[in-house]
Amino acid sequence: MERTRIGIIGLGIMGSSYAKIYSAHPLAEVVAVSALRQDQIDKVRSLYGVANGYLDYRQMLERKDLDAVVVATPDKYHFEPARAVLESGKHALVEKPFTTSTAEADELIRISKRVGKTIQVAFNHRWLGPYHQTKKSIESGEIGAPLAGYARKNDTIFVSSEYITWAGETTSAWFLSAHDIDLMRWFLASEPVEARAWGRKEVLAAKGIPTYDIIQAQVKFASGAFITFESAWVYPNTFPSMVDSFMEIIGTAGHIHLDRKCESMEISTAKAFSYPKLFLNTEIFGRMRGAFPACLEDFLYAVREGTEPQVTGADGRQVTAVLEAIHRSLETGASEMIPPPPPEIGARYARG
Numbered sequence: 012m013e014r015t016r017i018g019i020i021g022l023g024i025m026g027s028s029y030a031k032i033y034s035a036h037p038l039a040e041v042v043a044v045s046a047l048r049q050d051q052i053d054k055v056r057s058l059y060g061v062a063n064g065y066l067d068y069r070q071m072l073e074r075k076d077l078d079a080v081v082v083a084t085p086d087k088y089h090f091e092p093a094r095a096v097l098e099s100g101k102h103a104l105v106e107k108p109f110t111t112s113t114a115e116a117d118e119l120i121r122i123s124k125r126v127g128k129t130i131q132v133a134f135n136h137r138w139l140g141p142y143h144q145t146k147k148s149i150e151s152g153e154i155g156a157p158l159a160g161y162a163r164k165n166d167t168i169f170v171s172s173e174y175i176t177w178a179g180e181t182t183s184a185w186f187l188s189a190h191d192i193d194l195m196r197w198f199l200a201s202e203p204v205e206a207r208a209w210g211r212k213e214v215l216a217a218k219g220i221p222t223y224d225i226i227q228a229q230v231k232f233a234s235g236a237f238i239t240f241e242s243a244w245v246y247p248n249t250f251p252s253m254v255d256s257f258m259e260i261i262g263t264a265g266h267i268h269l270d271r272k273c274e275s276m277e278i279s280t281a282k283a284f285s286y287p288k289l290f291l292n293t294e295i296f297g298r299m300r301g302a303f304p305a306c307l308e309d310f311l312y313a314v315r316e317g318t319e320p321q322v323t324g325a326d327g328r329q330v331t332a333v334l335e336a337i338h339r340s341l342e343t344g345a346s347e348m349i350p351p352p353p354p355e356i357g358a359r360y361a362r363g
């Protein structure tokens with residue numbers, strides 16, 4: 012069977028993981044990679060046997076032997092590479108958040124329609140068993156109509172001050188709540204209409220990283236449900252996991268709690284007490300398994316079979332619209348409306 016020929020833009024934490032997974036997948040071949048740093052290109056090429064490396068992704072996109080390209084650049088820098096990928100006639104798998112403006116998201120969706128190429132946004136949490144079950148339980152009416160909910164994704168300060176080098180160019184909400192906003196919209200099957208947010212800049216600002224320590228936002232959906240999204244990245248590094256993740260949905264006839272702070276395992280050693288992260292991307296019998304590899308595999312199926320991906324550009328666009336309203340609200344101190352997508356893109360779920 013012919014392999015889908017993949018290119019990757021951005022070879023940091025996520026991009027190198029894409030290279031590892033796709034280079035081992037029987038339906039894929041990583042033909043070329045690109046990053047701003049030569050050492051990252053050399054490392055990925057030698058680890059995963061990738062034949063071609065580029066410092067300029069535009070040169071990589073001139074290749075005729077690429078079917079699809081991953082965009083794994085920092086949050087603010089998805090738009091230009093994703094536009095170039097689509098304009099060069101290739102399918103695009105774009106890391107979350109899809110874009111950091113809805114106008115950019117709309118433009119990417121219009122280009123994908125014009126050139127007939129697929130966009131999938133890598134909201135990989137949709138591939139986690141418990142989240143998938145939550146979707147099914149709510150859809151079946153098991154907990155009645157969702158009334159309200161809460162979603163927290165809080166990282167240790169290691170993430171904002173060491174793990175990523177560009178925290179000052181994004182916010183905890185773009186980086187963390189993006190996942191939860193996508194999940195809640197999917198669970199509720201309802202479009203967001205209004206947002207009000209509060210944030211604090213103390214700890215990271217004092218360290219010279221100009222971004223929020225914590226953001227809390229309430230988002231109202233067309234169904235009437237309201238959800239609180241919390242994202243922080245200033246927990247002390249003594250916290251036993253890099254991320255404290257919790258979701259709750261309260262319905263008219265039941266509730267669901269999803270506590271992913273501990274992913275089944277706790278371990279204490281002479282050095283530390285920790286909750287190892289095992290559900291998203293972990294090596295099992297020599298292969299990467301979990302929600303992230305599953306998300307990557309389904310992208311292959313979508314482009315090979317010409318089917319709609321599980322998370323479309325329009326889904327990613329709606330998450331961006333919520334985040335844009337949250338950040339407008341942080342500036343204005345007022346409640347901000349979330350306008351519907353333009354008619355040619357269309358809302359997936361009811362808006363009233």
Ligand SMILES: NC(=O)c1ccc[n+]([C@@H]2O[C@H](COP(=O)([O-])OP(=O)(O)OC[C@H]3O[C@@H](n4cnc5c(N)ncnc54)[C@H](O)[C@@H]3O)[C@@H](O)[C@H]2O)c1
Nearest residue numbers: 021022023024025026046047048083084085086088106107
């Ligand atoms: N889905 C998840 O669970 C998850 C987890 C972490 C990060 N992410 C997302 O993945 C994306 C990448 O994050 P990361 O942690 O791998 O970042 P990183 O800093 O480790 O890597 C970024 C890469 O992009 C390249 N790059 C930077 N600016 C560029 C530009 N303007 N043009 C081309 N290349 C550029 C860098 O050279 C580097 O190779 C982010 O959007 C982030 O939010 C997703």
